[in-house]
Amino acid sequence: DTEVTQTPKHLVMGMTNKKSLKCEQHMGHRAMYWYKQKAKKPPELMFVYSYEKLSINESVPSRFSPECPNSSLLNLHLHALQPEDSALYLCASSPTQSGYNSPLHFGNGTRLTVT
Amino acid sequence: GDSVTQMEGPVTLSEEAFLTINCTYTATGYPSLFWYVQYPGEGLQLLLKATKADDKGSNKGFEATYRKETTSFHLEKGSVQVSDSAVYFCALSDRDFGNEKLTFGTGTRLTIIP
Numbered sequence: 354d355t356e357v358t359q360t361p362k363h364l365v366m367g368m369t370n371k372k373s374l375k376c377e378q379h380m381g382h383r384a385m386y387w388y389k390q391k392a393k394k395p396p397e398l399m400f401v402y403s404y405e406k407l408s409i410n411e412s413v414p415s416r417f418s419p420e421c422p423n424s425s426l427l428n429l430h431l432h433a434l435q436p437e438d439s440a441l442y443l444c445a446s447s448p449t450q451s452g453y454n455s456p457l458h459f460g461n462g463t464r465l466t467v468t
Numbered sequence: 469g470d471s472v473t474q475m476e477g478p479v480t481l482s483e484e485a486f487l488t489i490n491c492t493y494t495a496t497g498y499p500s501l502f503w504y505v506q507y508p509g510e511g512l513q514l515l516l517k518a519t520k521a522d523d524k525g526s527n528k529g530f531e532a533t534y535r536k537e538t539t540s541f542h543l544e545k546g547s548v549q550v551s552d553s554a555v556y557f558c559a560l561s562d563r564d565f566g567n568e569k570l571t572f573g574t575g576t577r578l579t580i581i582p
Contacts, residue, residue, distance in 0.1 A: 357511070393575070393577075394574070394575070395557055395572035395573065395574055395575050396512065396557075396572060398569050398570070401569065409569060443511050443512070445511075445512075450568050451568055456502060456514040456517055457512070457514070457570065458514075459511030459512045459513065460511050461509070461510050461511045462510075462511050
């Protein structure tokens with residue numbers, strides 16, 4: 354069982370919809386991440402939060418809006434998405450952002466389809 | 469910039485065969501190296517890691533040795549099982565304080581046939 358929980362598991366939304374992806378961890382980790390994974394590709398980093406502050410934004414379009422309400426929760430708000438945004442969205446956490454010594458724990462992802 | 473190159477897949481082996489998945493890297497500093505595995509319908513799981521040259525990471529019968537002289541971190545297993553069928557990602561994380569992030573290879577899909 355994964356220790357990083359993502360909801361929902363599947364999401365279908367239209368291009369005019371607003372939806373949110375949620376991620377939760379109770380391991381006391383202080384760094385949380387959003388990744389996007391297209392089929393047969395490696396995960397691509399979108400955002401990193403460290404101690405609830407946005408640390409890295411990989412030039413993600415503004416139709417994706419992250420939020421970290423507290424150290425256990427991470428949200429990704431979606432608005433006016435395009436069909437090419439359809440992908441598996443993975444949340445991850447680590448004890449600190451210091452990735453060289455702090456491996457990531459991934460959730461099972463939300464499979465998003467934009468119609 | 470940092471990069472990771474993995475052998476092209478897919479790789480298909482018979483059960484109990486020997487496995488090698490090649491991984492080489494380019495980094496400006498002294499990175500840590502990782503192998504992650506993704507089973508069908510799941511997120512990624514850390515398989516093993518090595519944080520300095522000549523370190524050997526091992527887990528579940530898999531091994532990889534951090535070779536600085538050849539900038540490699542090849543994954544090996546002596547006898548694979550059907551349950552090892554998955555996608556394997558080599559990754560590195562460089563020591564860039566405040567900007568640490570994983571750089572992934574393209575992944576290698578492994579299928580084990582009974």
